[in-house]
Amino acid sequence: MSAPLGDFPGGLKLPGHKKRSTQGPIRKTPISKQLVLPLQQHIGAAAVPIVEVGDKVLKGQRIARAEGHVSVCLHAPSSGVITAIGEHAIPHPSGLSAPCITIETDGEDRWIDRQQIKDFRQHSAHELRQIIRDAGIVGLGGAGFPSFIKLNPGVHHSVETLLINGAECEPYISCDDMLMRERADGILDGVEIMLFALRASRCILAIEDNKPEAIAAMRYALSGRSHLSQTEIVVVPTRYPTGGEKQLIQVVTNKQVPTNKLPIDIGIVCHNPGTAYAVGRAILHGEPLISRVVTVTGTDVPHAGNFETLFGTPIKDLLVFCETRRQPDEPFIQGGPMMGYSLAGDDLPITKTANCILVGVDDVAPPAQPLPCIRCGDCADVCPASLLPQQLYWYSRAKDFDKTRDYNLFDCIECGCCDYVCPSKIPLVSYFRFAKTEIMNQERERHKSDLARQRHESRLERLEREAQEKEERQRQRKAALAATKAAKAKEEDSTNTAEAADSVTEEKA
Amino acid sequence: MLTAIIAITLLALILGLVLGFASIRFKVQGDPIVDQIDKILPQTQCGQCSFAGCRPYAEAIAAGEVDINRCPPGGEATIQALADLLDVEPKPLDEECGVEKPKMLAVIDEARCIGCTLCIQACPVDAILGAAKHMHTVIANECTGCELCVEPCPVDCIDMVETQPNPHTWRWPDPSHVDLQRRTGS
Numbered sequence A: 001m002s003a004p005l006g007d008f009p010g011g012l013k014l015p016g017h018k019k020r021s022t023q024g025p026i027r028k029t030p031i032s033k034q035l036v037l038p039l040q041q042h043i044g045a046a047a048v049p050i051v052e053v054g055d056k057v058l059k060g061q062r063i064a065r066a067e068g069h070v071s072v073c074l075h076a077p078s079s080g081v082i083t084a085i086g087e088h089a090i091p092h093p094s095g096l097s098a099p100c101i102t103i104e105t106d107g108e109d110r111w112i113d114r115q116q117i118k119d120f121r122q123h124s125a126h127e128l129r130q131i132i133r134d135a136g137i138v139g140l141g142g143a144g145f146p147s148f149i150k151l152n153p154g155v156h157h158s159v160e161t162l163l164i165n166g167a168e169c170e171p172y173i174s175c176d177d178m179l180m181r182e183r184a185d186g187i188l189d190g191v192e193i194m195l196f197a198l199r200a201s202r203c204i205l206a207i208e209d210n211k212p213e214a215i216a217a218m219r220y221a222l223s224g225r226s227h228l229s230q231t232e233i234v235v236v237p238t239r240y241p242t243g244g245e246k247q248l249i250q251v252v253t254n255k256q257v258p259t260n261k262l263p264i265d266i267g268i269v270c271h272n273p274g275t276a277y278a279v280g281r282a283i284l285h286g287e288p289l290i291s292r293v294v295t296v297t298g299t300d301v302p303h304a305g306n307f308e309t310l311f312g313t314p315i316k317d318l319l320v321f322c323e324t325r326r327q328p329d330e331p332f333i334q335g336g337p338m339m340g341y342s343l344a345g346d347d348l349p350i351t352k353t354a355n356c357i358l359v360g361v362d363d364v365a366p367p368a369q370p371l372p373c374i375r376c377g378d379c380a381d382v383c384p385a386s387l388l389p390q391q392l393y394w395y396s397r398a399k400d401f402d403k404t405r406d407y408n409l410f411d412c413i414e415c416g417c418c419d420y421v422c423p424s425k426i427p428l429v430s431y432f433r434f435a436k437t438e439i440m441n442q443e444r445e446r447h448k449s450d451l452a453r454q455r456h457e458s459r460l461e462r463l464e465r466e467a468q469e470k471e472e473r474q475r476q477r478k479a480a481l482a483a484t485k486a487a488k489a490k491e492e493d494s495t496n497t498a499e500a501a502d503s504v505t506e507e508k509a
Numbered sequence B: 001m002l003t004a005i006i007a008i009t010l011l012a013l014i015l016g017l018v019l020g021f022a023s024i025r026f027k028v029q030g031d032p033i034v035d036q037i038d039k040i041l042p043q044t045q046c047g048q049c050s051f052a053g054c055r056p057y058a059e060a061i062a063a064g065e066v067d068i069n070r071c072p073p074g075g076e077a078t079i080q081a082l083a084d085l086l087d088v089e090p091k092p093l094d095e096e097c098g099v100e101k102p103k104m105l106a107v108i109d110e111a112r113c114i115g116c117t118l119c120i121q122a123c124p125v126d127a128i129l130g131a132a133k134h135m136h137t138v139i140a141n142e143c144t145g146c147e148l149c150v151e152p153c154p155v156d157c158i159d160m161v162e163t164q165p166n167p168h169t170w171r172w173p174d175p176s177h178v179d180l181q182r183r184t185g186s
């Protein structure tokens, strides 16, 4: 039925550690007293608040609007009162704060009026995208790119394949797995809308073979929709990082996305199953994106599992709910053990991109002082992007950033495979993250200094023009003065001559 | 014989025209080395190098009249980049010009501003907005932190504050300084 599977270079077979969090069904996290909603939970421009402190809001009510094109709206996850609009700590590796809206919930959880669309085919793709944007939907796989943009084929592309990325290859994380097991129909609702919006001819739902229950559930749901004949489920081998967008495309379609190109350039658009589910809820049920399934797991979590959690819920409330053995202010990981980052602080909210909270990792080696690189090449062997991590490390460390670019630093997906195998325990990815943000900073600075140069030059021009104008005015004034003087003198002259002439005529007479 | 002469004359004429056209069409704008130096300088336009801005300093460097270590806002990195470009040895920043400081931003205390416009006249990049007798503000994005507006203010209402990083401008730390703290920090 489908072409033989392809392959990507490198990669690792990792212990999954997913059993711990897949023993029970998805549970609902209780509504917290306070919800803190960062205005920016997506890539692009931050949303702009449209409520004020003291306003009463209902569940699902829009509280901030999208700003510019690459942006989405934000909604109240539960009913209550707006108590603050301002800086609050956010779950970011920097530990910095950002503008947030805080809601004190009233416990009633009262919905706004929901506009349900029974037959989405009566609407244009443009209208559907607008609803998806207004519903605040972003990619729930981790990056948080506004989904409506990735549902627009644009004028220059035609999309052949919609690829639903259910690989979920990173250890410990199981939120997509559980969603596919329990809400397969909801995911297919979204898939139908996505296919329609993209005018795509087929859909592939790729799932790693370590999730037999999810595969069975999706197959069963699909068998009930005969009109979805162009959709198929493809089981892919479990290997890290199969869930990387470019890697999965290589496995499923045998095609490579060229460097500096997007999947859409080769006719493919990738979405996460959670995003598809959210699209279905938004269109068919009129529910904006106000919650997500979060995996909470790790060696310190006795009641690990998956939790449908409202955005803004303090992570500490969620951890208390799971009875973690974590001490206050002890760091934890958001994301998986390979690509996630460490967070500290008890006051951080769950956001749209929080797929997993990991407290305690199995068999973790104690931190060790890295040894020098022995140039064994192991890192290059496992790199799924075919990079040379040892070279990238060398140049990042030496801060020779031009060279890191020559070695395609920005193709690195930060999967951590190289870190994992390095016998010298060099924190390679930390170096790559460092180099990337340094380069982006340099570009920002260059842009800023270019702007300053322009402004300075135009100021100099303006000053010169003003000086010239002043000079010109002075010259004109002088000229005018001289002219009036001359005119006066002439007048006097002419009266003199006239008088003289008169006297002459008088004399003659 | 005659055809040969005609042919060669024609050829010479055509080539001459082509060259003449090329010299107009592809004329090099300005002095490329001054442009390159100016590109490296931070464009703070503060005058600490003792020149009336970055470009005059760039011109002086290009002419070989001054050292490359006179720009405090650029600091170490700028000196290194200039040394690379001009193929000379880098040297430490000339202390007479000033010291390297964190990036700053001017903030006008709007309650105290009397609207005298003196700061506007001092700002080299037109980063201050305001009309006579009305309070003024600094456009944060366009301020280079040159401090030139601080002196002229008669009521001392302009403060220089360190620019704060936000999650967008934040940078991952250099791991060679934090080697022991592993990334996943468990």
Ligand code: SF4
Pocket (backbone or CB within 6 Å): A372, A373, A374, A375, A376, A377, A378, A379, A380, A389, A390, A393, A418, A421, A422, A423, A424, A425, A426
């Ligand atoms: S795996 Fe580590 S030691 Fe081996 S080449 Fe790569 S960076 Fe060097």
Ligand code: SF4
Pocket (backbone or CB within 6 Å): A379, A382, A383, A384, A385, A386, A387, A388, A389, A411, A412, A413, A414, A415, A416, A417, A418, A419, A428, A429, A432
């Ligand atoms: S982290 Fe980057 S360099 Fe290392 S293996 Fe992954 S893609 Fe390659």
Ligand code: SF4
Pocket (backbone or CB within 6 Å): B041, B042, B043, B044, B045, B046, B047, B048, B049, B050, B051, B052, B053, B054, B055, B057, B070, B071, B072, B073, B074
């Ligand atoms: S010291 Fe540096 S930033 Fe200031 S004017 Fe001179 S070159 Fe420009």
Ligand code: SF4
Pocket (backbone or CB within 6 Å): B105, B106, B122, B123, B124, B125, B126, B127, B128, B138, B142, B143, B144, B145, B146, B147, B148, B149, B150
């Ligand atoms: S506002 Fe002040 S510190 Fe900022 S660029 Fe203008 S003069 Fe310099």
